[in-house]
Amino acid sequence: MNKKVRFLQGNEACVEGAIYAGVDFFAGYPITPSTEIAERLSEYLPQRGGKFIQMEDEIASMCAIIGASLTGKKVMTATSGPGFSLKQEAIGYACMAEIPCVIANVQRGGPSTGNPTHVSQGDINQARWGTHGDHSIIALTASNHQDVFKMTVDAFNMAETYRTPVILLFDEVIGHMREKLVIPEEGELEIVDRLRTSVPKDVDYHPYLPREDGRLPMSDFGGEHRYNVTGLFHDMWGFPSNNPKIVNELLRHLVDKIDNNVQAITRYKEHCLEGAEYILVSYGSSARSAIHLAQNRRNKGEKIGVLELQSLWPFPTELVREKCARAKAVLVVEMNMGQVLTQVKAAVDNPDRVFLANRIDGKLITPSDIKRLLRVIQGRGV
């Protein structure tokens, strides 16, 4: 038996990715359909010297991982819609204080407690704008377990690289479905470790003074250096400031450090995209139906391709514009009322040729659902 080949749920593939990336600490409050992430980590983390804490609620969980991250640990939490709403205030704090952390949101139907055991992709915009104030954020997604693993590793890497919260936007179908995962060998995937300051003990350390490359080396909180951390606008010492210059520069920095790196952050896959006349833009479990349809129709000679997005924020506007430039029509396949549709329409030269193929009833959108809409757009009737 090959120990590296596993048959497991998407939530478990996320855990395997987190372990590969070096997760040390998890705090969370179990919620369907993300519970298996907490469950598996409650088993693994104590075995490898890490810590697992089931907190009293989602806000406390978010605050706990922020604190743990500051002390030098790689941290994550996992939740679904209602819990994701509760975490938003503290996610904003992590954005402002620039604290690396990973938040998995295995999406279910909303708003409110919604449709707990059924699939949805309704939290795309919440991932972007759930917390108040101008900021940028990174959100990654995946349509199969191999990619769930890889995106989880990438999420930890990006959290460290950009000192930011990174959201993993999975969904119920991916979270619960079982399929194959081949765990990469050690060293096969790059792991980004915490960038620590080289400032020695008893020498002034400026926690928010960027290096020349713009990165901010960290010092494990409670260790060699004393410094301040706050959700208020702050100076290079971490002390609160409302000096207009400081406020202006910090806010620009928070947005630019991510938006200026959209190319480095962008993750995507192409399926039958070469010469495609009709392009399906999709992500997560709905991409599986889109790929199924495209491959099927390709075998019958139809020029249908899929652009599968794996990074949703910062939105890969240039990529979408370029890939869709020669398409007769673009169909955005998602399980919400058109959250990525809006972004795609804004990205392409001809937004009138962009259509929505959606399903919002808690069922996975099927290849036939997409095919019916495509036929109408093609003028072929249903």
Add this chain to the structure above:
Amino acid sequence: MSERIRMVFSGSGGQGVITAAIILAEAAVIYEGKNATQSQSYGAAARGGSTRSDIIISDGEINFPEVTQPNILVCLTEEAYTTYSPIIRPGGTLLTDSRFVQITRKVDARQVELPMYETVMEKIGKPVVFNICVLGALLGLTEILKPESVMAAIADRVPKDFLTMNNRAFDLGLVLGAQFRK
């Protein structure tokens, strides 16, 4: 296109329908190097509620994980039989347990009715291994996977003290199913 087997296992909560589905799909992936997906409808239903699990096994890539027309349908309750027998792919195989299901419908499929539950109760006396006997019967009846692969997957999942009992249930199923192998 590579061969693709689409299956639906259905019954009621507590019969081990989901566990059987996981073991079968796991055997395909771990011991035969194939691709497989296993999914199930989640709800508040547990013991006594109706359950369904979809399994796809293929040498190629599997994208859409749901089964709309199964080649192989297993129904372990009357309710499951009434609900799902109409969706079977023409020419497919429908396996039911004679204790729980009275075959009424005429479907365009090979209907195989086996006394799996009765055999388990008579020879082993423990209903807990009924699902493993069903897996054995399915492997006897069809050539989805090698029986050894499934037995290895069972050994991975079942506590050591119960392995002999599970293997026995699997063998009983194999013999029952083999009589109807095409």
